[in-house]
Amino acid sequence: MKAEPILKVENLTKHFGGVTAVLNVSFELRQGEFLGIIGPNGSGKTTLVNLITGFVKPDSGRVTYSGKNITGKMPYTIAGHGISRTFQMVRLFYNLPAFKNLIIPLSSPRVKKLRGGEYGERDDVAVDLLDDMGFERDSFVPYKMAGSLPHGYLKRLDLARAMALRPNLLILDELFSGMAMSEVASTLPLIEKFNAEGITVIMIEHRLRELFRVVDRIFVLNFGEKIAEGVPQEVMNSDAVKKAYLGSEVEEI
Amino acid sequence: MSTLIYGTITSIVLALYTIGFSLTYGISGLANFAHGALYILSGFVAWSFLNQAGLPFFLSAILAILISGLIGFAFYWGLLLRIRGIALSELIVTFAAGITILELLMWKGFYGIQYSLPLFLRGGVEIKGVAVDYQRLFVVGTGILLVILLWLFVHHTKIGLAFRGIAQNERTALSLGIESDWIGALSLAFGSALAAVAAMVILPMGIMESAIGYNVLIYALSVAIVGGLESTSGMIVASFIIGFGQVITAKYIGARWMIIVPLSAIILVLAIRPSGLFGKFKELEERV
Amino acid sequence: MVNLRNLKKGSRLADRDTSYRKKRLDRGIKVRADTLFAISSHREIFYLLLPRVVPVVALLVLPLLLTGYWGKVLVFACMYGLLALSWDFLASCGLFSLGQALFFGFGAYVAGILSYYLHWTPAITLPIATLVGGLLSAAFLCPVVRLRGVYFAMVTLMLPMLLMKMIETTELVGGGHGLSALAPFHNEWIARYLAVVAFLACLFGFRRLINEDYGLVLKAIRDDDRAVMSAAINIYWRKIQALFIAGAVGSFAGAFMTHHYQFVGMSAFALDYSILPIAAAALGGPGTFAGAALGSMILVPLSESLRALGGLRIALYCIILIASVIVLPEGIFHYMERKYHQFEKLVKVG
Numbered sequence: 001m002k003a004e005p006i007l008k009v010e011n012l013t014k015h016f017g018g019v020t021a022v023l024n025v026s027f028e029l030r031q032g033e034f035l036g037i038i039g040p041n042g043s044g045k046t047t048l049v050n051l052i053t054g055f056v057k058p059d060s061g062r063v064t065y066s067g068k069n070i071t072g073k074m075p076y077t078i079a080g081h082g083i084s085r086t087f088q089m090v091r092l093f094y095n096l097p098a099f100k101n102l103i104i105p106l107s108s109p110r111v112k113k114l115r116g117g118e119y120g121e122r123d124d125v126a127v128d129l130l131d132d133m134g135f136e137r138d139s140f141v142p143y144k145m146a147g148s149l150p151h152g153y154l155k156r157l158d159l160a161r162a163m164a165l166r167p168n169l170l171i172l173d174e175l176f177s178g179m180a181m182s183e184v185a186s187t188l189p190l191i192e193k194f195n196a197e198g199i200t201v202i203m204i205e206h207r208l209r210e211l212f213r214v215v216d217r218i219f220v221l222n223f224g225e226k227i228a229e230g231v232p233q234e235v236m237n238s239d240a241v242k243k244a245y246l247g248s249e250v251e252e253i
Numbered sequence: 254m255s256t257l258i259y260g261t262i263t264s265i266v267l268a269l270y271t272i273g274f275s276l277t278y279g280i281s282g283l284a285n286f287a288h289g290a291l292y293i294l295s296g297f298v299a300w301s302f303l304n305q306a307g308l309p310f311f312l313s314a315i316l317a318i319l320i321s322g323l324i325g326f327a328f329y330w331g332l333l334l335r336i337r338g339i340a341l342s343e344l345i346v347t348f349a350a351g352i353t354i355l356e357l358l359m360w361k362g363f364y365g366i367q368y369s370l371p372l373f374l375r376g377g378v379e380i381k382g383v384a385v386d387y388q389r390l391f392v393v394g395t396g397i398l399l400v401i402l403l404w405l406f407v408h409h410t411k412i413g414l415a416f417r418g419i420a421q422n423e424r425t426a427l428s429l430g431i432e433s434d435w436i437g438a439l440s441l442a443f444g445s446a447l448a449a450v451a452a453m454v455i456l457p458m459g460i461m462e463s464a465i466g467y468n469v470l471i472y473a474l475s476v477a478i479v480g481g482l483e484s485t486s487g488m489i490v491a492s493f494i495i496g497f498g499q500v501i502t503a504k505y506i507g508a509r510w511m512i513i514v515p516l517s518a519i520i521l522v523l524a525i526r527p528s529g530l531f532g533k534f535k536e537l538e539e540r541v
Numbered sequence: 542m543v544n545l546r547n548l549k550k551g552s553r554l555a556d557r558d559t560s561y562r563k564k565r566l567d568r569g570i571k572v573r574a575d576t577l578f579a580i581s582s583h584r585e586i587f588y589l590l591l592p593r594v595v596p597v598v599a600l601l602v603l604p605l606l607l608t609g610y611w612g613k614v615l616v617f618a619c620m621y622g623l624l625a626l627s628w629d630f631l632a633s634c635g636l637f638s639l640g641q642a643l644f645f646g647f648g649a650y651v652a653g654i655l656s657y658y659l660h661w662t663p664a665i666t667l668p669i670a671t672l673v674g675g676l677l678s679a680a681f682l683c684p685v686v687r688l689r690g691v692y693f694a695m696v697t698l699m700l701p702m703l704l705m706k707m708i709e710t711t712e713l714v715g716g717g718h719g720l721s722a723l724a725p726f727h728n729e730w731i732a733r734y735l736a737v738v739a740f741l742a743c744l745f746g747f748r749r750l751i752n753e754d755y756g757l758v759l760k761a762i763r764d765d766d767r768a769v770m771s772a773a774i775n776i777y778w779r780k781i782q783a784l785f786i787a788g789a790v791g792s793f794a795g796a797f798m799t800h801h802y803q804f805v806g807m808s809a810f811a812l813d814y815s816i817l818p819i820a821a822a823a824l825g826g827p828g829t830f831a832g833a834a835l836g837s838m839i840l841v842p843l844s845e846s847l848r849a850l851g852g853l854r855i856a857l858y859c860i861i862l863i864a865s866v867i868v869l870p871e872g873i874f875h876y877m878e879r880k881y882h883q884f885e886k887l888v889k890v891g
Contacts, residue, residue, distance in 0.1 A: 079773035
């Protein structure tokens, strides 16, 4: 692991009208790390991801990636640098076959440059990728319309789409929400494998048990602010975090 | 000084053109591209009552306004209901309907010097050395009155606020029992009626022809967009900007260039600051 | 109340109370998806190729058969067809254009200017006008490529009007009178064939392009632009490319007509050229290109035969447009396709 952080977020702040979604959030990430971001609903996790990936422009603060300032740049520029993400509300093309969904990232300038891929190969690459993800090629699952796939498959398709871009930093926004235990059990090793291969991963999750098994460290957001950071055990034992999740009334009993 | 007076008059005229359009959009989110056509149609309807049925002008005008409202209502109920919510289809259908009306009017022979409406008031007065006829003053008065009424309605009445609620979030409004079909139809009815009101006071100052329909649409669009949709104050400010822009252009560059002002204004605003001067929502841009 | 035990098959009570419903069956050769077919006989190959081959052959033969007035109609149909195809292409990317006249006018004027001032022949002006027209179209529209559908449409509507007025007031490039006595095509037959070939090339070219990966990305931009952005694709650049392509096609039509009429004037930016393509595409069915082509092949001859009605024609296009949008949004082409591939029969219920 390199000493210089691959991702540096400094004092990121965003207000929406009267609501402060993210307030002065800062953190650093080294290459190859596996970071978890947790927090109650509405604590600003997705907004933070949107700020980093360019879908929302910050009011103040800075985001640096591999030494480059990517604050407020367009999402496709940031993705072009190698930051890929999944969406909480799965964004797929339901009227296309599953594997065709991957053609879009495979057609991007970034992948073209990395692969030098020729026309015609993309279909094969897409099907291969899906096969690796558990879409059984022999049962023709990759060829099915995305709209006809069950939810767990859709989430994995979203992951495949993000991976098709060959990212160095993968940001997963509640990938496991709505997935059955078995599906989580089969997907988590994949993500671990990607991390082992050198991809830096940020995971936003509510399913803490699974998350804590794989992450190096986590931090907690509450009302847009970072209230704790560190190894899972320490963080979950801190008072601030307990208060955030359970509410302060508990102490008064 | 004459620039000031004519500029003000032109601006209020522009505001009058726009009020109906803005109201319809504000209540139901429908951009009525047939607005200009309905404007001039009401003029011809009034003319028909006046010259073929022999009714007095005041009565003809009232009838024209009512009929405009009815046409607007029927148009919404009969056609637009089916494509409700699909903004592009609404645009296409209203625009095509507007063209149909205008071309049919042309084809039926409704052009020529005999097509004009009588003035409400004759004669004029001199203001600071500039001759202004009473009709123009009447127009200004009507304009100011309507704008004030619109402002009060939209900002201060319960119904007006309910309408704005619908415009912002239809589902919630529906769940509160507000019937959006009726409201949509009423919004177009009122918008058309207001277009007719504007027509009744403005058209007497010239000769009627279909081409006016296209121009009025352009003017209304320009004021609405420059000011920012959903903003009454924007509409007022924009009418003055475009109005004075037109008068100054006419004076120093040439009257032929006048229509270029609103056309360019639309394009420039949409290219540079799509939400307009006072637009609250950045709905026009691809939200990134 | 009917006692169900009495409803035996064949009994008169049963016959009176059975009802029928329509059942739609796909013909046997369709497999799994709309675009996959399992063919097992010559007859089936013929069945598939027929709807594709017949129109193409017909169009290639017609220029020989039609001369004079109806030959001109064929040319108009092909040129309006190009505008409709161009519109459909833009619609496939989520760009809704109310101003095909912009592209048409650009091509018309470039060809007209080159012909009038430099006396170049169509063989040279046509390619240049196509290219330059495409560039102008992309350039004029690129500032507003970020706008949402309705507002982009408004700009496309206003731009041709603005250009028309500017030409009229500045008196440049012919002003209100236009440029006349321009070079015609050398040979009437070549001109007609050029029109038909360009039309067919565009139809099949667009269909191919939209089904390739390039077109897939464009359609994806229409469906969900944020997902495409997160896949590291600059959606605005792609849209500008689409505008160039569509603009070039429209400009070709404009340039062609300039030489056909031997005249170009501000009417090249007229609303006519914007409305009829949309009406054609709506009638035929947006999104299929074949629909837009079919629509223009129906509307143009129709409007020509109603020439006597003058201004009523444009009202007619508009009525057809409204009717198509409201009553048959899928368009004639899809409807026909569906009927061709399915057949209905009455099936007893109960």
